[in-house]
Amino acid sequence: MMRLALIAALMAAGPALAQAPDPHAGHRMPMPAPAAPDPHAGHVMPAPPAADLHAGHRMPMPATPDPHAGHRMPAPAATGAAPPPVPTDHAAERFYSPEVMAQARGQMRREHGDIRWTKVMVETAELRPGSGADGFAWDGRAAFGGDIHRVLLKSEGEGADGHVEAAEVQGLYSRAVSPYWNLQAGLRQDLPSGSRRTYATVGIEGLAPYWFDLEGALFLSDKGDVTARLQGSYDLRLTQTLILEPRAEANLAAQDVRKLGVGSGLSDLEVGLRLRYAFAPEFAPYLGVNHSRKVGRTADFARSSGESARDTRFVIGLRAWF
Helix, strand or coil, rough: CHHHHHHHHHHHHHHHCCCCCCCCCCCCCCCCCCCCCCCCCCCCCCCCCCCCCCCCCCCCCCHHHHHHHHCCCCCCCCCCCCCCCCCCHHHHHHCCCHHHHHHCCCCCCCCCCCCCCEEEEEEEEEEEEECCCCCCEEEEEEEEECCCCEEEEEEEEEEEECEEEEEEEEEEEEECCCCEEEEEEEEEEEEECCCCCCCEEEEEEEEECCCCEEEEEEEECCCEEEEEEEEEEEEEEEECEEEEEEEEEEEEEECCCCHECCCCEEEEEEEEEEEEECCCCCCCEEEEEEEEEHHHHHHHHHHHCCCCCCCEEEEEEEEECC
Protein backbone atom coordinates (compact mmCIF):
# COMPACT_ATOMS: atom_id res chain seq x y z
CA MET A 1 0.00 0.00 0.00
CA MET A 2 2.89 2.31 0.79
CA ARG A 3 4.53 1.62 -2.58
CA LEU A 4 1.36 2.55 -4.43
CA ALA A 5 1.07 5.77 -2.47
CA LEU A 6 4.71 6.76 -3.31
CA ILE A 7 4.19 6.19 -7.01
CA ALA A 8 1.04 8.26 -7.00
CA ALA A 9 2.83 11.13 -5.26
CA LEU A 10 5.66 11.19 -7.78
CA MET A 11 3.29 11.24 -10.69
CA ALA A 12 1.49 14.20 -9.18
CA ALA A 13 4.78 16.16 -8.67
CA GLY A 14 6.23 15.45 -12.24
CA PRO A 15 4.93 18.55 -14.03
CA ALA A 16 6.09 20.84 -11.29
CA LEU A 17 9.59 19.40 -11.48
CA ALA A 18 9.72 19.83 -15.27
CA GLN A 19 8.95 23.52 -15.01
CA ALA A 20 11.79 24.32 -12.50
CA PRO A 21 14.30 26.97 -13.92
CA ASP A 22 17.94 25.97 -15.00
CA PRO A 23 20.38 27.53 -12.55
CA HIS A 24 23.05 27.90 -15.33
CA ALA A 25 20.76 29.38 -17.96
CA GLY A 26 22.41 32.42 -19.70
CA HIS A 27 25.83 31.59 -18.52
CA ARG A 28 28.71 31.74 -21.30
CA MET A 29 31.14 28.87 -21.17
CA PRO A 30 34.80 30.01 -21.49
CA MET A 31 36.69 28.87 -24.64
CA PRO A 32 39.78 26.72 -24.03
CA ALA A 33 43.10 28.50 -24.71
CA PRO A 34 44.77 27.50 -28.05
CA ALA A 35 47.67 25.10 -27.75
CA ALA A 36 51.21 26.45 -28.34
CA PRO A 37 52.68 25.57 -31.85
CA ASP A 38 55.06 22.55 -32.02
CA PRO A 39 58.64 23.88 -32.71
CA HIS A 40 59.55 20.60 -34.53
CA ALA A 41 56.47 20.57 -36.80
CA GLY A 42 57.55 19.69 -40.42
CA HIS A 43 61.03 18.52 -39.41
CA VAL A 44 62.24 15.11 -40.72
CA MET A 45 63.64 13.00 -37.97
CA PRO A 46 67.07 11.53 -38.85
CA ALA A 47 67.30 7.77 -39.34
CA PRO A 48 68.96 5.87 -36.55
CA PRO A 49 72.67 5.14 -37.23
CA ALA A 50 73.56 1.78 -38.81
CA ALA A 51 74.95 -0.83 -36.54
CA ASP A 52 78.79 -0.96 -36.49
CA LEU A 53 79.91 -4.25 -38.10
CA HIS A 54 83.11 -4.21 -36.05
CA ALA A 55 81.38 -3.45 -32.72
CA GLY A 56 82.98 -5.59 -30.09
CA HIS A 57 86.00 -6.45 -32.26
CA ARG A 58 89.45 -5.86 -30.90
CA MET A 59 91.67 -3.79 -33.17
CA PRO A 60 95.25 -5.11 -33.62
CA MET A 61 98.05 -3.11 -32.16
CA PRO A 62 100.27 -1.22 -34.66
CA ALA A 63 103.53 -2.96 -35.61
CA THR A 64 106.61 -1.93 -33.77
CA PRO A 65 108.80 0.24 -36.06
CA ASP A 66 112.02 -1.36 -37.31
CA PRO A 67 114.88 0.31 -35.46
CA HIS A 68 117.16 -0.38 -38.50
CA ALA A 69 114.82 1.08 -41.14
CA GLY A 70 116.82 3.23 -43.59
CA HIS A 71 120.15 1.96 -42.35
CA ARG A 72 122.59 0.68 -44.97
CA MET A 73 124.21 -2.58 -44.05
CA PRO A 74 127.94 -2.62 -44.63
CA ALA A 75 129.27 -5.01 -47.28
CA PRO A 76 131.15 -7.99 -45.93
CA ALA A 77 134.85 -7.47 -45.96
CA ALA A 78 136.74 -9.27 -48.73
CA THR A 79 138.74 -12.14 -47.39
CA GLY A 80 141.06 -12.39 -50.40
CA ALA A 81 140.78 -16.16 -50.37
CA ALA A 82 140.92 -17.95 -53.74
CA PRO A 83 137.74 -19.71 -54.91
CA PRO A 84 137.60 -23.44 -54.30
CA PRO A 85 139.02 -25.58 -57.11
CA VAL A 86 136.74 -27.17 -59.66
CA PRO A 87 136.06 -30.75 -58.58
CA THR A 88 137.69 -33.32 -60.79
CA ASP A 89 136.41 -36.46 -59.15
CA HIS A 90 133.13 -38.12 -60.13
CA ALA A 91 130.94 -39.73 -57.51
CA ALA A 92 129.75 -42.42 -59.94
CA GLU A 93 133.31 -43.70 -60.30
CA ARG A 94 133.08 -45.01 -56.74
CA PHE A 95 130.69 -47.65 -58.04
CA TYR A 96 131.49 -47.96 -61.77
CA SER A 97 134.63 -48.23 -63.87
CA PRO A 98 136.22 -44.81 -64.69
CA GLU A 99 136.64 -45.91 -68.33
CA VAL A 100 132.94 -46.74 -68.63
CA MET A 101 131.93 -43.43 -67.05
CA ALA A 102 134.28 -41.48 -69.35
CA GLN A 103 132.55 -43.05 -72.37
CA ALA A 104 129.15 -42.16 -70.91
CA ARG A 105 130.17 -38.52 -70.37
CA GLY A 106 131.49 -38.31 -73.93
CA GLN A 107 128.22 -39.67 -75.27
CA MET A 108 126.29 -37.11 -73.23
CA ARG A 109 128.41 -34.24 -74.63
CA ARG A 110 127.78 -35.43 -78.18
CA GLU A 111 124.02 -35.56 -77.60
CA HIS A 112 123.89 -32.15 -75.88
CA GLY A 113 125.70 -29.70 -78.16
CA ASP A 114 128.62 -31.61 -79.69
CA ILE A 115 126.65 -33.36 -82.42
CA ARG A 116 128.15 -34.12 -85.84
CA TRP A 117 125.69 -33.97 -88.72
CA THR A 118 125.60 -33.96 -92.52
CA LYS A 119 123.17 -32.06 -94.74
CA VAL A 120 122.82 -31.77 -98.50
CA MET A 121 120.72 -28.80 -99.64
CA VAL A 122 119.52 -28.21 -103.22
CA GLU A 123 118.34 -24.60 -103.23
CA THR A 124 117.41 -24.59 -106.93
CA ALA A 125 117.48 -27.25 -109.61
CA GLU A 126 115.43 -25.90 -112.51
CA LEU A 127 114.67 -25.82 -116.19
CA ARG A 128 114.34 -22.48 -117.99
CA PRO A 129 112.48 -23.00 -121.27
CA GLY A 130 112.68 -20.14 -123.75
CA SER A 131 111.95 -19.12 -127.33
CA GLY A 132 115.51 -20.04 -128.29
CA ALA A 133 117.63 -22.56 -126.44
CA ASP A 134 116.18 -24.16 -123.31
CA GLY A 135 118.29 -23.39 -120.29
CA PHE A 136 118.94 -24.95 -116.92
CA ALA A 137 120.52 -23.88 -113.63
CA TRP A 138 121.39 -25.20 -110.19
CA ASP A 139 122.50 -23.96 -106.79
CA GLY A 140 123.29 -26.32 -103.91
CA ARG A 141 125.57 -27.14 -101.01
CA ALA A 142 126.67 -29.94 -98.72
CA ALA A 143 127.72 -29.39 -95.09
CA PHE A 144 129.38 -31.55 -92.48
CA GLY A 145 130.20 -30.58 -88.90
CA GLY A 146 128.61 -29.25 -85.76
CA ASP A 147 127.06 -26.09 -84.43
CA ILE A 148 130.37 -24.16 -84.36
CA HIS A 149 132.72 -25.68 -86.94
CA ARG A 150 131.65 -26.95 -90.36
CA VAL A 151 133.03 -27.87 -93.76
CA LEU A 152 131.01 -26.65 -96.76
CA LEU A 153 130.99 -27.64 -100.40
CA LYS A 154 129.03 -25.22 -102.65
CA SER A 155 128.24 -25.39 -106.34
CA GLU A 156 126.21 -23.29 -108.74
CA GLY A 157 126.00 -22.79 -112.48
CA GLU A 158 123.84 -22.53 -115.58
CA GLY A 159 123.80 -23.63 -119.20
CA ALA A 160 121.70 -24.18 -122.32
CA ASP A 161 121.14 -26.97 -124.84
CA GLY A 162 122.93 -29.40 -122.56
CA HIS A 163 126.12 -27.34 -122.42
CA VAL A 164 127.38 -25.74 -119.21
CA GLU A 165 128.10 -22.07 -119.78
CA ALA A 166 129.20 -21.06 -116.27
CA ALA A 167 129.88 -23.18 -113.20
CA GLU A 168 131.84 -22.99 -109.98
CA VAL A 169 132.66 -25.10 -106.94
CA GLN A 170 133.67 -23.76 -103.52
CA GLY A 171 135.29 -25.58 -100.63
CA LEU A 172 134.93 -23.59 -97.40
CA TYR A 173 135.55 -23.74 -93.68
CA SER A 174 132.66 -22.17 -91.74
CA ARG A 175 132.72 -21.02 -88.13
CA ALA A 176 129.78 -19.65 -86.14
CA VAL A 177 130.50 -16.21 -84.69
CA SER A 178 127.01 -15.67 -83.23
CA PRO A 179 123.78 -17.65 -83.02
CA TYR A 180 122.78 -16.35 -86.48
CA TRP A 181 125.98 -15.65 -88.42
CA ASN A 182 128.90 -17.69 -89.81
CA LEU A 183 132.25 -16.61 -91.17
CA GLN A 184 133.58 -18.60 -94.13
CA ALA A 185 136.94 -18.92 -95.85
CA GLY A 186 138.29 -21.24 -98.52
CA LEU A 187 138.77 -21.70 -102.26
CA ARG A 188 136.59 -21.29 -105.35
CA GLN A 189 137.22 -22.99 -108.68
CA ASP A 190 135.58 -21.93 -111.95
CA LEU A 191 135.09 -24.84 -114.36
CA PRO A 192 134.15 -23.79 -117.92
CA SER A 193 136.90 -23.91 -120.52
CA GLY A 194 138.56 -20.59 -121.21
CA SER A 195 137.86 -19.24 -117.72
CA ARG A 196 139.42 -21.76 -115.39
CA ARG A 197 140.44 -19.60 -112.48
CA THR A 198 141.02 -20.27 -108.84
CA TYR A 199 139.94 -17.80 -106.18
CA ALA A 200 140.67 -17.34 -102.51
CA THR A 201 137.41 -16.43 -100.86
CA VAL A 202 136.19 -15.06 -97.56
CA GLY A 203 132.57 -14.37 -96.74
CA ILE A 204 129.73 -14.28 -94.27
CA GLU A 205 126.26 -15.80 -94.25
CA GLY A 206 123.41 -15.83 -91.80
CA LEU A 207 119.92 -14.86 -90.84
CA ALA A 208 119.21 -11.11 -90.66
CA PRO A 209 116.36 -9.55 -88.65
CA TYR A 210 112.89 -10.29 -90.05
CA TRP A 211 114.13 -13.70 -91.33
CA PHE A 212 116.11 -12.61 -94.37
CA ASP A 213 118.74 -15.15 -95.52
CA LEU A 214 121.82 -13.19 -96.59
CA GLU A 215 125.21 -14.13 -98.02
CA GLY A 216 128.21 -12.04 -98.98
CA ALA A 217 131.61 -13.09 -100.37
CA LEU A 218 134.82 -11.49 -101.58
CA PHE A 219 136.99 -13.29 -104.20
CA LEU A 220 140.64 -12.84 -105.19
CA SER A 221 141.67 -14.84 -108.28
CA ASP A 222 145.06 -16.28 -109.13
CA LYS A 223 145.21 -13.61 -111.86
CA GLY A 224 144.78 -10.79 -109.36
CA ASP A 225 141.10 -10.10 -110.14
CA VAL A 226 138.95 -8.93 -107.23
CA THR A 227 135.20 -9.55 -107.33
CA ALA A 228 132.35 -9.70 -104.83
CA ARG A 229 128.89 -11.23 -104.62
CA LEU A 230 125.80 -10.48 -102.56
CA GLN A 231 122.79 -12.81 -102.29
CA GLY A 232 119.52 -12.67 -100.40
CA SER A 233 116.22 -14.52 -100.13
CA TYR A 234 113.07 -14.53 -98.04
CA ASP A 235 110.37 -17.15 -97.41
CA LEU A 236 106.90 -15.62 -97.42
CA ARG A 237 104.57 -18.31 -96.09
CA LEU A 238 101.14 -17.95 -97.67
CA THR A 239 100.12 -21.16 -95.90
CA GLN A 240 102.04 -23.84 -94.03
CA THR A 241 102.85 -25.58 -97.34
CA LEU A 242 102.59 -22.81 -99.96
CA ILE A 243 105.66 -20.55 -99.86
CA LEU A 244 106.55 -17.57 -102.06
CA GLU A 245 110.31 -16.96 -102.25
CA PRO A 246 111.86 -13.81 -103.75
CA ARG A 247 115.59 -14.15 -104.48
CA ALA A 248 118.22 -11.66 -105.63
CA GLU A 249 121.92 -11.80 -106.53
CA ALA A 250 124.37 -9.07 -107.47
CA ASN A 251 127.96 -9.41 -108.71
CA LEU A 252 130.60 -6.66 -108.60
CA ALA A 253 134.12 -6.36 -109.98
CA ALA A 254 137.00 -4.09 -109.06
CA GLN A 255 138.40 -4.01 -112.61
CA ASP A 256 137.63 -4.93 -116.23
CA VAL A 257 138.28 -8.55 -117.21
CA ARG A 258 137.62 -8.61 -120.95
CA LYS A 259 138.46 -12.28 -121.26
CA LEU A 260 135.55 -13.08 -118.99
CA GLY A 261 133.34 -10.30 -120.36
CA VAL A 262 133.19 -8.59 -116.95
CA GLY A 263 133.36 -4.84 -116.51
CA SER A 264 134.27 -2.89 -113.39
CA GLY A 265 131.59 -1.88 -110.93
CA LEU A 266 128.23 -3.60 -110.75
CA SER A 267 128.46 -6.25 -113.45
CA ASP A 268 125.14 -8.14 -113.37
CA LEU A 269 121.90 -8.61 -111.44
CA GLU A 270 119.60 -11.60 -111.15
CA VAL A 271 116.19 -11.55 -109.46
CA GLY A 272 113.60 -14.28 -109.26
CA LEU A 273 110.24 -15.11 -107.75
CA ARG A 274 109.40 -18.74 -107.05
CA LEU A 275 106.23 -20.26 -105.64
CA ARG A 276 106.82 -23.69 -104.14
CA TYR A 277 104.55 -26.29 -102.62
CA ALA A 278 106.14 -28.25 -99.79
CA PHE A 279 104.69 -31.74 -99.83
CA ALA A 280 107.16 -32.26 -96.99
CA PRO A 281 109.84 -29.97 -95.54
CA GLU A 282 112.44 -31.96 -97.50
CA PHE A 283 110.66 -31.91 -100.88
CA ALA A 284 109.12 -28.87 -102.60
CA PRO A 285 108.61 -28.42 -106.37
CA TYR A 286 108.11 -24.87 -107.59
CA LEU A 287 107.14 -22.58 -110.47
CA GLY A 288 108.45 -19.08 -111.00
CA VAL A 289 110.05 -16.43 -113.12
CA ASN A 290 113.70 -15.40 -113.31
CA HIS A 291 115.20 -12.22 -114.76
CA SER A 292 118.93 -11.65 -115.33
CA ARG A 293 120.52 -8.46 -116.60
CA LYS A 294 124.05 -7.31 -117.32
CA VAL A 295 124.76 -3.69 -116.50
CA GLY A 296 127.47 -1.12 -117.05
CA ARG A 297 130.57 -2.12 -118.96
CA THR A 298 129.61 -5.79 -118.69
CA ALA A 299 126.51 -5.03 -120.79
CA ASP A 300 128.71 -3.21 -123.33
CA PHE A 301 131.00 -6.25 -123.62
CA ALA A 302 127.95 -8.52 -124.16
CA ARG A 303 126.48 -6.33 -126.92
CA SER A 304 129.83 -6.04 -128.68
CA SER A 305 130.03 -9.83 -128.87
CA GLY A 306 126.47 -10.16 -130.16
CA GLU A 307 124.86 -11.34 -126.92
CA SER A 308 121.76 -9.99 -125.23
CA ALA A 309 122.25 -8.00 -122.04
CA ARG A 310 119.01 -9.23 -120.43
CA ASP A 311 116.98 -12.41 -120.22
CA THR A 312 113.61 -13.23 -118.61
CA ARG A 313 112.31 -16.80 -118.38
CA PHE A 314 109.73 -18.89 -116.62
CA VAL A 315 111.24 -21.66 -114.51
CA ILE A 316 110.12 -24.99 -113.14
CA GLY A 317 112.22 -26.77 -110.56
CA LEU A 318 112.69 -28.53 -107.27
CA ARG A 319 113.99 -27.55 -103.84
CA ALA A 320 115.03 -30.43 -101.60
CA TRP A 321 117.33 -31.41 -98.76
CA PHE A 322 118.39 -34.59 -97.04
